[in-house]
Amino acid sequence: MRSIISAVLAASSLLLSVPSALAESQTQRGEYLATIMDCTGCHTPGTFLGKPDLQRPLAGSEVGFQIPGLGIFYPPNLTPDPETGLGNWSEADIIKAVRTGVRPDGRQLVPVMPYHSYGKLTDADARALASYLKSLTPVRNQVPGPVGANEKPSAPYLTVVMPQ
Numbered sequence: 001m002r003s004i005i006s007a008v009l010a011a012s013s014l015l016l017s018v019p020s021a022l023a024e025s026q027t028q029r030g031e032y033l034a035t036i037m038d039c040t041g042c043h044t045p046g047t048f049l050g051k052p053d054l055q056r057p058l059a060g061s062e063v064g065f066q067i068p069g070l071g072i073f074y075p076p077n078l079t080p081d082p083e084t085g086l087g088n089w090s091e092a093d094i095i096k097a098v099r100t101g102v103r104p105d106g107r108q109l110v111p112v113m114p115y116h117s118y119g120k121l122t123d124a125d126a127r128a129l130a131s132y133l134k135s136l137t138p139v140r141n142q143v144p145g146p147v148g149a150n151e152k153p154s155a156p157y158l159t160v161v162m163p164q
Helices: 002-036 091-100 123-135
Strands: 064-067 071-073 157-159
Touching (some): 091 123
């Protein structure tokens, strides 16, 4: 009888650990995807200045992209900070933005963000990426807002030359 009870307890303990192991695995997959998608290449402070601030990964950039005719756009904070990042975005909001380039407020992301390519993510990979972003330590870092094509920016930017 004791061996049956011990077996049942062992099996229950194993089953209870499966959801957390799956979540950890999904978050690890999301971290892998964020790495190969080079999210830090645009969204980490200091990267465009040659000195990435690895204490604030994915917290947004102080250097923007000028797209002729559209304006200047600064890569946003992707950490779950509720005031300056994705803290108020749902997993579905993140997935939609990554896949379609449309933010929860309806604003279209600029084509520098390769959402056309990221739109090919599988459902599982899109969920894993969103799960990873939601798991990051929130970093309060307000990046400059977009600047219109005829406005003067207050922060540095790079010019993107569009092919003709």
